[in-house]
Amino acid sequence: MKKLLYQFDTDPHPSVFDNVVGYDGGADHITAHGGIDAGNVGSLVEGAIFTRSPKDKKNTAIFVGGSNMPQGESVLAAVRAKFFAKFRVSVMFDCNGSNTTAAAAVAWLAHGRATAAAAVVFAGKRAVVLAGSGPVGQRAAALLAREGAQVAITGRKHAVVQGACEAVKSRFGMQIEAIEAPSNDDRAAALEGAQIVLATGASGITLLEEKQWRENPSLELIADANAAPPAGILGVGSSDRGTSSHGKILFGALGFGALKLALHRACIARLFEQNDLLLDAEEIYGIAKGMVGT
Numbered sequence: 096m097k098k099l100l101y102q103f104d105t106d107p108h109p110s111v112f113d114n115v116v117g118y119d120g121g122a123d124h125i126t127a128h129g130g131i132d133a134g135n136v137g138s139l140v141e142g143a144i145f146t147r148s149p150k151d152k153k154n155t156a157i158f159v160g161g162s163n164m165p166q167g168e169s170v171l172a173a174v175r176a177k178f179f180a181k182f183r184v185s186v187m188f189d190c191n192g193s194n195t196t197a198a199a200a201v202a203w204l205a206h207g208r209a210t211a212a213a214a215v216v217f218a219g220k221r222a223v224v225l226a227g228s229g230p231v232g233q234r235a236a237a238l239l240a241r242e243g244a245q246v247a248i249t250g251r252k253h254a255v256v257q258g259a260c261e262a263v264k265s266r267f268g269m270q271i272e273a274i275e276a277p278s279n280d281d282r283a284a285a286l287e288g289a290q291i292v293l294a295t296g297a298s299g300i301t302l303l304e305e306k307q308w309r310e311n312p313s314l315e316l317i318a319d320a321n322a323a324p325p326a327g328i329l330g331v332g333s334s335d336r337g338t339s340s341h342g343k344i345l346f347g348a349l350g351f352g353a354l355k356l357a358l359h360r361a362c363i364a365r366l367f368e369q370n371d372l373l374l375d376a377e378e379i380y381g382i383a384k385g386m387v388g389t
């Protein structure tokens with residue numbers, strides 16, 4: 096029986112990235128729909144849940160993606176609302192790669208460095224997610240907070256950052272501090288007293304100069320999610336994975352991006368192992384922690 100993945104994307108054109116990784120994760124066939132919303136997804140879900148016998152339903156799965164996180168979350172809720180009794184299939188939620196990217200980054204930060212024997216304890220540490228109002232930043236902030244860190248998100252406009260913090264609070268119940276920081280100097284100031292910084296700004300946008308983290312005495316762990324030059328945090332090499340520099344440990348986008356890709360594929364593979372799995376932030380982070388360092 097063929098493993099069928101239904102890719103429901105809130106953007107007009109479904110993500111090619113998610114499509115390719117879906118195949119690499121083990122799907123035999125992917126049907127990708129763009130322009131999906133909570134109002135039009137219902138009949139598609141019915142087609143997925145009413146077609147195969149209970150023992151065969153694990154061969155059908157759903158992936159929810161797209162660049163708009165609130166829309167994606169409402170699609171996920173609409174998908175789940177259609178399930179009842181044994182009429183359900185496994186679902187993965189990963190709008191803009193938010194869960195897999197954030198989980199890979201935070202799992203590596205928790206691991207500390209490739210050669211470290213012990214995991215880093217986040218409790219009592221201050222973590223700042225630069226430009227964290229986007230999908231990746233919000234998920235990363237939530238995961239860092241769940242690990243016990245005091246977390247702040249920066250962004251260019253207070254109202255936008257505050258909205259992101261409220262979204263995290265509503266979804267995860269975690270309190271995140273909102274900091275308006277429109278310039279590199281403002282972002283450097285936001286890092287005073289912080290031990291962890293993760294940059295999750297839009298592709299190719301520099302958020303911090305090298306001297307601004309080098310001269311910060313409290314910073315221990317520095318990670319940059321932006322893979323497109325110039326770097327989000329200058330001085331962090333895109334392939335850094337636990338690299339020591341000026342007394343800090345650095346992770347670049349490709350450094351943890353390998354785990355992100357492996358994680359995404361592993362999650363797709365798991366969808367086809369049972370028919371009632373939900374893979375969202377918490378579950379995907381759990382899988383990432385199991386994979387990091389292996």
Ligand SMILES: NC(=O)c1ccc[n+]([C@@H]2O[C@H](COP(=O)([O-])OP(=O)(O)OC[C@H]3O[C@@H](n4cnc5c(N)ncnc54)[C@H](OP(=O)(O)O)[C@@H]3O)[C@@H](O)[C@H]2O)c1
Binds near residue numbers: 355
């Ligand atoms: N390494 C990997 O494996 C991997 C995988 C997926 C994604 N990524 C990368 O992860 C990063 C975050 O992804 P995302 O989808 O969450 O990003 P996003 O939504 O495109 O952008 C994140 C935030 O960047 C800020 N921003 C946008 N333009 C800016 C500018 N000109 N100056 C300063 N800030 C600006 C915005 O915050 P404000 O408006 O609040 O300022 C925005 O919310 C991206 O660089 C993406 O390419 C990496």
